[in-house]
Amino acid sequence: MLTAQNTITWLDKFGDAIEKNKAYLSDLDTPIGDGDHGNNMARGLTAVKAALADKDDADLTTVFKTIAMALISKVGGASGPLYGTAFLEMAKASKAGTTDLPTLLAAALAGIEKRGGAEAGDKTMIDVWTPVLAAVQAGNLTQAVIDDAVESTKPMIAKKGRASYLGERSVGHLDPGAVSSGYLFTALLEVEAN
Amino acid sequence: MKKIINDPKDVVPEMVDGLVRAYPQYLKQLPDTEAMVRSDTASMAGKVGIVSGGGSGHEPTHAGFVGKGMLSAAVAGQVFTSPTPDQIYAAIKAVDQGKGVFLVIKNYSGDVMNFDMAKDMAEMDDIDVKSVVVDDDIAVEDSLYTQGRRGVAGTLFMHKVLGAAADQGASLDELDQLAQAVLPHINTIAVALSAATVPEVGKPGFELADDEIEYGVGIHSEPGYRREKIKPSKDLVAELLGKLDDSLQLDQSHQYAVLVNGMGATPLMEQYVFSHDLLDALAEKGIKPAFMKVGSYMTSIEMAGISLTIFDLTDAKWLDYLNYPVETIAW
Ligand SMILES: Nc1ncnc2c1ncn2[C@@H]1O[C@H](COP(=O)(O)OP(=O)(O)OP(=O)(O)O)[C@@H](O)[C@H]1O
Numbered sequence: 001m002l003t004a005q006n007t008i009t010w011l012d013k014f015g016d017a018i019e020k021n022k023a024y025l026s027d028l029d030t031p032i033g034d035g036d037h038g039n040n041m042a043r044g045l046t047a048v049k050a051a052l053a054d055k056d057d058a059d060l061t062t063v064f065k066t067i068a069m070a071l072i073s074k075v076g077g078a079s080g081p082l083y084g085t086a087f088l089e090m091a092k093a094s095k096a097g098t099t100d101l102p103t104l105l106a107a108a109l110a111g112i113e114k115r116g117g118a119e120a121g122d123k124t125m126i127d128v129w130t131p132v133l134a135a136v137q138a139g140n141l142t143q144a145v146i147d148d149a150v151e152s153t154k155p156m157i158a159k160k161g162r163a164s165y166l167g168e169r170s171v172g173h174l175d176p177g178a179v180s181s182g183y184l185f186t187a188l189l190e191v192e193a194n
Numbered sequence: 195m196k197k198i199i200n201d202p203k204d205v206v207p208e209m210v211d212g213l214v215r216a217y218p219q220y221l222k223q224l225p226d227t228e229a230m231v232r233s234d235t236a237s238m239a240g241k242v243g244i245v246s247g248g249g250s251g252h253e254p255t256h257a258g259f260v261g262k263g264m265l266s267a268a269v270a271g272q273v274f275t276s277p278t279p280d281q282i283y284a285a286i287k288a289v290d291q292g293k294g295v296f297l298v299i300k301n302y303s304g305d306v307m308n309f310d311m312a313k314d315m316a317e318m319d320d321i322d323v324k325s326v327v328v329d330d331d332i333a334v335e336d337s338l339y340t341q342g343r344r345g346v347a348g349t350l351f352m353h354k355v356l357g358a359a360a361d362q363g364a365s366l367d368e369l370d371q372l373a374q375a376v377l378p379h380i381n382t383i384a385v386a387l388s389a390a391t392v393p394e395v396g397k398p399g400f401e402l403a404d405d406e407i408e409y410g411v412g413i414h415s416e417p418g419y420r421r422e423k424i425k426p427s428k429d430l431v432a433e434l435l436g437k438l439d440d441s442l443q444l445d446q447s448h449q450y451a452v453l454v455n456g457m458g459a460t461p462l463m464e465q466y467v468f469s470h471d472l473l474d475a476l477a478e479k480g481i482k483p484a485f486m487k488v489g490s491y492m493t494s495i496e497m498a499g500i501s502l503t504i505f506d507l508t509d510a511k512w513l514d515y516l517n518y519p520v521e522t523i524a525w
């Protein structure tokens with residue numbers, strides 16, 4: 001179950017992971033993209049942190065919406081609208097009354113798919129979201145599930161986003177958005193464990 | 195990295211501020227954004243607004259083409275990164291005159307998604323918005339299963355044609371039809387000699403040996419289709435023109451507009467040498483361009499190289515649009 005409080009903690013931990021791995025994410029984005037994924041995400045998560053600073057007493061929907069707006073207005077690139085849409089869809093689902101994690105994540109993933117038009121296997125963040133959601137629904141999300149999902153993007157041929165310009169040459173590289181999504185779910189695991 | 199900048203994080207806001215203060219007769223900045231709108235608001239009255247934008251690093255695109263007869267507003271994103279929907283939306287709102295707003299988007303997943311979100315926001319405010327996604331770069335295979343072709347220097351012709359038509363009172367639907375009609379007739383292909391360095395990244399987007407070139411490179415260091423040793427200008431012309439000929443089927447009975455575009459670090463001297471070889475090669479095919487421009491219009495920071503755009507003017511009106519007078523910083 002997600003609450004306003006544990007969602008704030010979740011994003012706080014996610015922000016720390018992004019900040020720590022900013023250069024690594026941009027490096028991953030260099031051979032198969034334009035080298036900006038770490039910078040884009042770091043800019044966004046800094047804004048999320050600032051926007052959440054006075055939201056301690058807010059409800060879950062407000063927290064999701066605050067996160068979405070900060071990401072949409074600060075990240076740019078492809079990942080801004082995608083992560084932003086994910087949190088906006090969770091805001092909508094929570095407004096409709098749910099706090100159930102599998103339901104919220106399913107709404108988020110549907111939003112990402114609709115916004116970007118990519119499917120599982122296209123070598124994008126969706127290749128992490130899809131197996132993670134399945135594991136959450138089955139009640140057995142572990143770090144190994146996340147790591148395997150991230151790793152699964154390595155042999156894929158990119159079909160969406162900048163990496164698709166490389167075709168076959170995108171094989172052998174991790175997808176940067178999949179790696180950042182991996183951090184998102186590792187942070188979620190840490191929050192769930194507490 | 196050697197650049198005339200302050201903190202790499204501040205490059206875009208400082209550039210926008212410098213640009214707007216240097217050219218107040220053309221541009222004004224919307225508060226708290228990196229969106230720049232036409233200062234000559236009277237020239238927009240009663241007309242459809244044209245909004246373009248994208249990542250920074252392509253100067254003078256996009257803001258250099260804001261002005262009477264061309265764009266109504268340009269939105270600058272971070273370097274090589276799409277602008278965000280809130281800023282695009284602010285620009286749409288600022289230029290809407292009740293006749294709707296037309297968006298010119300380059301085909302990158304980031305740009306398409308951010309502009310789409312801005313469109314959703316504007317529609318909630320009852321502003322009619324239509325758009326075109328420019329994909330003139332023939333270096334990339336077009337296919338249903340990929341992102342498709344990229345939008346590059348040919349976007350300049352799209353801006354010009356739409357701007358002229360809008361200034362003459364075309365409706366939103368007419369602009370939409372015009373954009374769709376023009377789109378397949380603009381094709382571009384590039385060759386790079388060296389890469390661009392994004393300030394916040396600090397190192398070049400790719401490495402080329404001193405004597406190496408790469409054909410088909412995009413405007414954000416996207417990889418091309420072939421690397422080889424540097425060749426004389428006429429051989430570069432033969433390669434690029436050959437590709438364009440394959441896709442456009444050049445025909446001496448047609449009229450063409452040509453853009454020889456420097457990518458940032460390539461001097462005009464080299465662009466004119468290339469133009470000399472290009473005009474010779476076209477003449478051999480019995481073609482004399484009806485319209486031609488040479489210069490650095492769609493750059494990629496300090497990348498060295500040239501892109502060649504050919505626009506097949508299948509409708510005679512399009513040439514009039516290209517020749518239509520404008521008041522901008524850079525056309
Ligand atoms: N259509 C899509 N659907 C899902 N995920 C996508 C899509 N396009 C890109 N991505 C994800 O976004 C990541 C890249 O994000 P990044 O912040 O680097 O934006 P970008 O593609 O460089 O945008 P821009 O072109 O504006 O610079 C990819 O690694 C991929 O996971």
Ligand SMILES: [Mg+2]
Pocket residue numbers: 029033034035036037077162
């Ligand atoms: Mg990127």
